[in-house]
Amino acid sequence: MSYVDRFDILLKKEQPDLVLLSGDSRLAVRVMISLCNLKKISTRFFEQGPFASTIIDSSGVNANASIRHTWDTREQVNEHEDLSLISQYISRPKLNRYKRNLIYRLLDIALNTYPIKCLVPYDIRERGVGGVIVNKLSNVFRSFTSAKQEHHTVKDAPYSCTVLLALQVPQDANMLLHSPLYDNHADIIEDCIKALPEQAKLVVREHPLYRGYYESRVYELINRYACVFLDDNQKVVTSIDDADIIVVNNSMLGVEALLSFKPILALGDSYYDGVVAKVDAREDIAQALINTMHEPVDRYSRIAFMRKLCFSYLQAGHYRYENLDFTRDIAKHLISNLIR
Numbered sequence: 548m549s550y551v552d553r554f555d556i557l558l559k560k561e562q563p564d565l566v567l568l569s570g571d572s573r574l575a576v577r578v579m580i581s582l583c584n585l586k587k588i589s590t591r592f593f594e595q596g597p598f599a600s601t602i603i604d605s606s607g608v609n610a611n612a613s614i615r616h617t618w619d620t621r622e623q624v625n626e627h628e629d630l631s632l633i634s635q636y637i638s639r640p641k642l643n644r645y646k647r648n649l650i651y652r653l654l655d656i657a658l659n660t661y662p663i664k665c666l667v668p669y670d671i672r673e674r675g676v677g678g679v680i681v682n683k684l685s686n687v688f689r690s691f692t693s694a695k696q697e698h699h700t701v702k703d704a705p706y707s708c709t710v711l712l713a714l715q716v717p718q719d720a721n722m723l724l725h726s727p728l729y730d731n732h733a734d735i736i737e738d739c740i741k742a743l744p745e746q747a748k749l750v751v752r753e754h755p756l757y758r759g760y761y762e763s764r765v766y767e768l769i770n771r772y773a774c775v776f777l778d779d780n781q782k783v784v785t786s787i788d789d790a791d792i793i794v795v796n797n798s799m800l801g802v803e804a805l806l807s808f809k810p811i812l813a814l815g816d817s818y819y820d821g822v823v824a825k826v827d828a829r830e831d832i833a834q835a836l837i838n839t840m841h842e843p844v845d846r847y848s849r850i851a852f853m854r855k856l857c858f859s860y861l862q863a864g865h866y867r868y869e870n871l872d873f874t875r876d877i878a879k880h881l882i883s884n885l886i887r
Contacts (some may be wrong), residue, residue, distance in 0.1 A: 550578040558582060565589045565885050571607040572720045591881060597802045599641045600861035603877060605884075610725040610797065610816035618821070618855040620848050629850050633806065636857045645869040706748035706774070710836070711790035712739055713752050713800040714761065721797045726815040728829050729796060733764035735814065739794060740772055742833035744840070752778035752786050752800070792840050802856075805849045810839045822852045 554575075558566075566583050568576045571592045583590045593601055594608035606613040714732050715722060722730070729735050739749055751769060753761065769775050780786045783803060787793065792810040795801040797817035804811055811823040812835055824839040826832055862880065864873030 550575050551582070554579050554582050558586060558588065563588060565591060565881060567591050567593060567881065570594055570720065571611055572724055589885060595865060596861045597799055598637050598861070599865045601864055601866065601877060603862055603880065609721055610818060612818040614856060614860050615818040615821060618852050620851055622851050624847050624850050626846065626850060629854050630806070633853050633857055642868045642870055644867045706746055708744060708747035709789060709791045710739065710743065710747055710749050710794060711752060711786055712736065712749055712794045713798045714757070715754050715796060715798040716757060717761065721815065721817070725797055725817065728814055732761055733768060735796060736765060736768050738829055738832055740768065740775060742836050743774060744837060747774070749775045750778050750790065751775065792836065805853055808844045808846055808849065810844060812836060812839045819852065822848045
């Protein structure tokens, strides 16, 4: 009720024509959406996008993004020309990211130390800069100890087929709200192991921010099965190139892998799931893997989707850039769409 009261007062005072919201799933955002709908105020949602970009959408972000249903497979595709333009967009020069304030970073670290840690609310500890730093330090330590435990590495043994499984941040909106089949990564790994075709190996790629930081059962499964390996590639491009088929829940790696034209199998909901294979039930994964590996990849649809994504949907620029001049273009985009 506090959100309702505070936001209602704010909207009455400011009387905006448009409210721009970060994401579409947090409680505060859902309250603001409801109030804006009651007051007939337009809303837009923003989120960081792939390839150093920003997503601005009137429907939502992640699996709620409008591009999931609005890209057109009937559009004419010139494969050579379109691939060249998309490649130029993806590889365009990126700007420097801002440098975090040292005082704030030290303060957040202090909030994550005992006994202060016990007195600070979880969301402030875990979502603040300190939480990220502590997680990274933990990742370094756990990665070191993981190496001591001798996880299987990709180079250990030859197999006829490589299945790359991309893990993601465990507690983000994609995993919590857009993953109808799974609520943890260990179950995903276990089902993929059971579904592996003969002579296939499963390569598990951790999210860069969570290396060595997933639940212990994840690493127990990797160690238990000789056909399961922990990805030792630092570059995602190398992992994609080494794979014969890629399995994602709804990770951003799925977008990055589209133009590799490798078979991709999605287990969850995402804005790109219309151009990859997808399963609706856990028991279907084994057959879906076989089908996905043997069915030809629809290059036409992937190129059409990526062209729409890069040139008609994404806004160039990232919120962590040191220079935020690109936000002027986003403001112009918002105003022009509001006036129409």
